[in-house]
Amino acid sequence: MIIRDRSNPFLLLFAWQGTILPAVLPALAVIFVLSLLLDQLSAQGIIQRPGLPAASISIFGLILSIFMVFRNSACHERWWEGRKLWGALIANARHLARDSHLLPAAARECLLYQVILFTRLLRDRLRYQTAHPGRLPEYADPELPAGTSVTDLDKRLNPPQHVLEHIQKNLVRRLEQSQLSDILYMTLNRHLVELGNIQAGCDRIASTPLPFSYSVLLHRSVYAFCLILPFVLEGSTGFWTPFLACLIAYMFLGLDALGSQLEEPFGTDANDLPLDFIVRLVERELLDSLGKPLPPAIPVHNSQLP
Numbered sequence: 001m002i003i004r005d006r007s008n009p010f011l012l013l014f015a016w017q018g019t020i021l022p023a024v025l026p027a028l029a030v031i032f033v034l035s036l037l038l039d040q041l042s043a044q045g046i047i048q049r050p051g052l053p054a055a056s057i058s059i060f061g062l063i064l065s066i067f068m069v070f071r072n073s074a075c076h077e078r079w080w081e082g083r084k085l086w087g088a089l090i091a092n093a094r095h096l097a098r099d100s101h102l103l104p105a106a107a108r109e110c111l112l113y114q115v116i117l118f119t120r121l122l123r124d125r126l127r128y129q130t131a132h133p134g135r136l137p138e139y140a141d142p143e144l145p146a147g148t149s150v151t152d153l154d155k156r157l158n159p160p161q162h163v164l165e166h167i168q169k170n171l172v173r174r175l176e177q178s179q180l181s182d183i184l185y186m187t188l189n190r191h192l193v194e195l196g197n198i199q200a201g202c203d204r205i206a207s208t209p210l211p212f213s214y215s216v217l218l219h220r221s222v223y224a225f226c227l228i229l230p231f232v233l234e235g236s237t238g239f240w241t242p243f244l245a246c247l248i249a250y251m252f253l254g255l256d257a258l259g260s261q262l263e264e265p266f267g268t269d270a271n272d273l274p275l276d277f278i279v280r281l282v283e284r285e286l287l288d289s290l291g292k293p294l295p296p297a298i299p300v301h302n303s304q305l306p
Contacts, residue, residue, distance in 0.1 A: 018270040018304050020261075024253040027226070031249045035230035035242035057225070057232045064221055068255050071210065071218055075262035078205055079273070082265035085201045086278050089119065092191045092198070093282045097289040099187050107174065111188075112286045114167050115195075119282045121159040122199055123275045126206050126266035160199050164192055206266055215260075222256045274298075274305035 016022070093115050100108045153159040171188055174180040209215075226249040233241045261269045277298045284294050298305065 035245045075259040079262040079265040277305045
């Protein structure tokens with residue numbers, strides 16, 4: 001996700017890193033060359049400009065704009081819903097840290113380590129990566145029988161869900177052994193249920209993109225509009241045709257490319273959610289609650305949070 005100082009509008013105007021311009025620059029170059037070639041050939045009388053009325057491209061552009069607004073609004077809603085879900089994950093991790101103080105120290109430490117593990121595995125799942133638990137202490141509660149450790153996560157069908165099941169089993173065992181009160185169990189279980197709901201919401205976004213046919217239709221229409229544009233502008237703008245065509249095409253192509261990035265909010269594009277930063281935030285807060293050494297915070301690199 002882009003993190004940039006917006007207090008200086010001049011720097012914002014000429015920003016390059018993290019913008020959508022690098023993604024659409026090849027297409028803009030094609031349109032510029034096509035416009036320039038068309039203008040020169042027409043000026044020398046080698047070709048005659050096709051008779052395409054300006055009203056037709058205006059109607060085309062108006063209809064295309066309406067559909068692009070709808071699509072980009074839907075993509076932004078997916079992006080914002082993903083951010084709200086991860087915000088809820090942060091809140092529930094904090095609730096678990098506060099409400100688990102009545103557990104024995106070893107059991108509480110195990111619980112919070114497993115919550116850290118859950119956030120890491122959920123990030124990897126949403127990015128379609130192999131499960132990487134990272135370096136954490138043993139996930140088993142030392143006061144419980146052997147064989148209850150979280151293992152072989154990379155071989156599990158749903159590693160985050162497996163971790164939640166493991167936490168649930170530990171709490172149920174303590175409840176059965178009267179080491180945990182009914183009220184505390186219900187409190188902690190409510191937070192675990194919410195973590196499961198958060199994962200389900202994220203899975204829904206990741207596995208259900210916008211209809212493919214709609215995206216393809218809009219993508220083709222944008223490129224068709226941008227390629228027709230120089231033929232319409234050349235008769236009235238002359239020398240300025242390449243520049244005006246590129247400026248208008250930049251807006252349409254940029255919105256199309258930006259919508260594609262926002263549609264998949266859990267990826268690693270410049271405008272995707274900073275899942276690495278959020279996972280590290282949860283990890284630092286829970287380790288601080290345990291009084292453990294904290295890993296360094298993830299810094300902003302090239303105005304971007306990973």
